[in-house]
Amino acid sequence: MQPIEPETRQAVTDSAVSVRNVSKVYGDVQALKDLSLEFPRGELTSLLGPSGCGKTTLLKIIAGLLKPTSGEIEVNGERVTGPGPDRSFVFQDFALLPWASVLRNVAFGLELRGVAKSEREAIAEKYIREVGLAGFEKKFPHQLSGGMRQRVGLARALSVNAQVLLLDEPFSAVDEQTRRKFQEDLLELVKNEKKTFIFVTHSIEEAVYVSDQIAILLPRPSRVSEIIRPSSFRDKSVDNIRRDPEYLDIVDRIWASLRSYVE
Amino acid sequence: MSLYGYKLPALSSLILWALLWEFVGRLGLTFFIPPFSEVMVTLVGLIPTPAFLNALWVTSYAFLAGVFFAIVLGIPIGILMGKNRIVDELLLPWVNIFLSAPLTALVPVLMVLFGFGTKTVIITTALFAIWIIILNARAGVRQINRSLVEMARSFGASPMDAFVKVYFWAALPEILGGVRIGVIRAVKGVIIGQLLISIVGFGALFELYSSQFLMAEFWAVLIVLFGLAFALSEFLAYLERKVSYYAASR
Ligand SMILES: Nc1ncnc2c1ncn2[C@@H]1O[C@H](COP(=O)(O)OP(=O)(O)OP(=O)(O)O)[C@@H](O)[C@H]1O
Ligand SMILES: [Mg+2]
Numbered sequence: 001m002q003p004i005e006p007e008t009r010q011a012v013t014d015s016a017v018s019v020r021n022v023s024k025v026y027g028d029v030q031a032l033k034d035l036s037l038e039f040p041r042g043e044l045t046s047l048l049g050p051s052g053c054g055k056t057t058l059l060k061i062i063a064g065l066l067k068p069t070s071g072e073i074e075v076n077g078e079r080v081t082g083p084g085p086d087r088s089f090v091f092q093d094f095a096l097l098p099w100a101s102v103l104r105n106v107a108f109g110l111e112l113r114g115v116a117k118s119e120r121e122a123i124a125e126k127y128i129r130e131v132g133l134a135g136f137e138k139k140f141p142h143q144l145s146g147g148m149r150q151r152v153g154l155a156r157a158l159s160v161n162a163q164v165l166l167l168d169e170p171f172s173a174v175d176e177q178t179r180r181k182f183q184e185d186l187l188e189l190v191k192n193e194k195k196t197f198i199f200v201t202h203s204i205e206e207a208v209y210v211s212d213q214i215a216i217l218l219p220r221p222s223r224v225s226e227i228i229r230p231s232s233f234r235d236k237s238v239d240n241i242r243r244d245p246e247y248l249d250i251v252d253r254i255w256a257s258l259r260s261y262v263e
Numbered sequence: 264m265s266l267y268g269y270k271l272p273a274l275s276s277l278i279l280w281a282l283l284w285e286f287v288g289r290l291g292l293t294f295f296i297p298p299f300s301e302v303m304v305t306l307v308g309l310i311p312t313p314a315f316l317n318a319l320w321v322t323s324y325a326f327l328a329g330v331f332f333a334i335v336l337g338i339p340i341g342i343l344m345g346k347n348r349i350v351d352e353l354l355l356p357w358v359n360i361f362l363s364a365p366l367t368a369l370v371p372v373l374m375v376l377f378g379f380g381t382k383t384v385i386i387t388t389a390l391f392a393i394w395i396i397i398l399n400a401r402a403g404v405r406q407i408n409r410s411l412v413e414m415a416r417s418f419g420a421s422p423m424d425a426f427v428k429v430y431f432w433a434a435l436p437e438i439l440g441g442v443r444i445g446v447i448r449a450v451k452g453v454i455i456g457q458l459l460i461s462i463v464g465f466g467a468l469f470e471l472y473s474s475q476f477l478m479a480e481f482w483a484v485l486i487v488l489f490g491l492a493f494a495l496s497e498f499l500a501y502l503e504r505k506v507s508y509y510a511a512s513r
Binding site: 060063064065083084085087088089091092093095097098099108109111112113140141142160 | 408410411413414415416417418419420424428429432435506508509
């Protein structure tokens, strides 16, 4: 067999997730209509759009938690028929087991996959350290702040080592300072973990700050109206992004196209 | 409860009622109420007798067996009803009917079906307890946070895993509440069973003492029964409090 040249491999845009002509109808509500979108591997793509436009719906269809009415999803070239080990989900309301310790919560994804106790706890401890919760392994969710709970949710999603992380407004239930810290951590994570992140947010600034690619969705029946790829500030240090002219331009541009949908 | 700023221990109101009982008993108004002290003396004398110990054993056996079946059948049925629309629509009307039905009226039918032995007493006990256990388990499962269910699914939980590792625990505060009420109803069930079906256990003692007007003995057995039921219910309430830390934050 002929070895593939590295150059040609790069020339083809490599998508971790492909959404093809997906529609979703809830009773008489058409949430998504003929939506197609590519998610490049190893990058963070934000889904941004007005409330109720179908962002959560799209994310859950990719997760395999909802069936599309028509169209299909491919993850790493394989068609999605349900939840799978190649994707993991971070929930807006954290979805932690309130009766289980931080350690068991983080290890729960592995527990469901039948990983032996000592092994899964070693992995969980590693990710607990990684998200900055070392020392809280024995605590229970009700003893943690909102920000710390979301770190537990994030550690759980990371510990199953899925290639695609799906995050549904993960920072919307935490305070502004924590949120900024999270955004910086997320940038680090995208750089270090080499995973594909799909990130739903309401916040234009947040989307521009953390994304390699921003997909703007328009209201129901929603489709992608625009894809924006910031280029110049992605390599700058986290402190300088918010002052970058391109960052400010993109924020303004997105606001200009979304403002007509906000009463 | 507190009196003049002093915190009184729990149940101290019972002392007051015991004193009143003693006083009324001493008046000798009716044979029906002997003095409380006499009842207590009888109680202490009664406990070591073979008749009492045998009754305690027979009753506990039927009671525990009945409660056991009510729990191991009731909780899974309730969880299943909470999770599955079809099962729910099939069973819910029956559960509601039996919950409020006068089950005592059903006992003769059970006797015809299952005979006059302990088996029928156990079934009666289970029938008194099971409906509220089912309904509470169902209610518990129905209020589970949707995202917990989706979380389990997204990490690939098998139905069995989801059942054992998520639904059961998430519904546990309600389940325990149901078991506590069910157990109290089962006390009623076992005594009614023993009175109506086979004259054994505490039922037989009640029958014997009341027919021979041995009121001190009658009250003594009733107090023992009350004490046991109360201790059991307090124990379950204690378990309920142990899980209440997460009941509010599911
Ligand atoms: N289970 C459901 N049954 C019926 N309609 C639904 C259901 N879930 C969502 N919808 C509808 O589909 C549309 C899209 O919902 P979705 O939750 O995906 O929006 P969203 O973009 O995530 O909104 P938000 O930004 O407010 O979270 C909404 O109009 C909503 O009312
Ligand atoms: Mg949403």
